[in-house]
Amino acid sequence: MVGKLVNWIAENRDSIWVQWVHWNHIRRRDWFEYIPSTNSSWVWRRICKVKQEIAHGNSRSPVCWIKVIWTKWALPKHQFMGWIVAHEALNTVDKLISYGMDVDPVCLICGQANESLNHLYFTCQYSRRVLLLSLQQNTGCSFPLVIDLDWWSSRGGTKVQRGSQIALFLGAIYSIWYQRNKCRFDAVLVHPNQIALQVIEGVRNRIRGREKEIKNANDINWLCQKHLM
Known part of the structure; x- marks a missing residue:
């Protein structure tokens, strides 16, 4: 509570x-x-x-990816979703079945495989499209097809550049879960192109709201080139 x-x-x-x-x-x-x-x-x-x-994930010492989840460039709701995903705490269908619930195991979004955390975010073609449009095509950032926050924590680039990419990643993670629930409960699925635009716009607004904190000219040029500022 x-x-x-x-x-x-x-x-x-x-x-x-x-x-x-x-x-x-x-x-x-x-x-x-x-x-x-x-x-x-x-x-x-x-x-x-x-x-x-x-x-800190109830840990005495912070895990190495803590700044990935709680980056100031991401929206708070995206940060919170990232924290849940990092602890594999989403109630995906495979987890519900392990609890003894009688539910259809097939992914409602693509219908091509059983739903699990890894499938939902990296195997499902819809989700991969959202991630590709939100992140790779916008910033040129390639990413591993697993939830690997250690990889994100060790990425190069400036704090602003890395934080912006992470913010897009967390925004896509949040939006995929939101669309999954809309599909399950409302039978509605928005085109991945539209979802990616919403993710990018949300991060862009977040960056503009903290624009005064960006002092480095290279960071400003980079953000402008990626249409994030």
């Missing part, structure tokens, strides 16, 4: 309490880098402690 509050703050929900928190505590700082003052209330310090536990 406290984790849900952490997520609400990250998403900047339209809530009086969330707005009060941002106004009185966070004050335009990065929520996942924010540290409460020592004279904060016990309740607020507890929320911040849970936030740290979520960000």
Whole structure:
């Protein structure tokens, strides 16, 4: 329940309490880098402690890919989805079957194989198309066909360039899961071209919102060339 509050703050929900928190505590700082003052209330310090536990995956030492998931260039909801995927916590059909549920194992999006985490994101032709259009064709970034966050954490390039590519990747991951659920519950599937455009536009808006933090001329030129600024 406290984790849900952490997520609400990250998403900047339209809530009086969330707005009060941002106004009185966070004050335009990065929520996942924010540290409460020592004279904060016990309740607020507890929320911040849970936030740290979520960000660190309940680990004593941060995993090497923590900055991949919580990059400031990605939207909060995309960050949270990336964290869930990193821990293989999505309730894909294969997992539901392992729980004893009687469900059709076939991927609803493509109908060509059973749904699993790896299939949903990297084998399904629809998903591969979304990733290709969102990331590879836009930035020229090739990527492994597995959830390999260690690979992302060791990529070259500047922080801005790497963060922008990761933001596109996380945006595509989020959008694929969203479309999978729309397909399952509403029988609606949007063309991958349209999904990729939405992912790119979301990251572009995020970058423009933090434009003042980009000081390097090479980064600005790179973002302009990739139509992300």
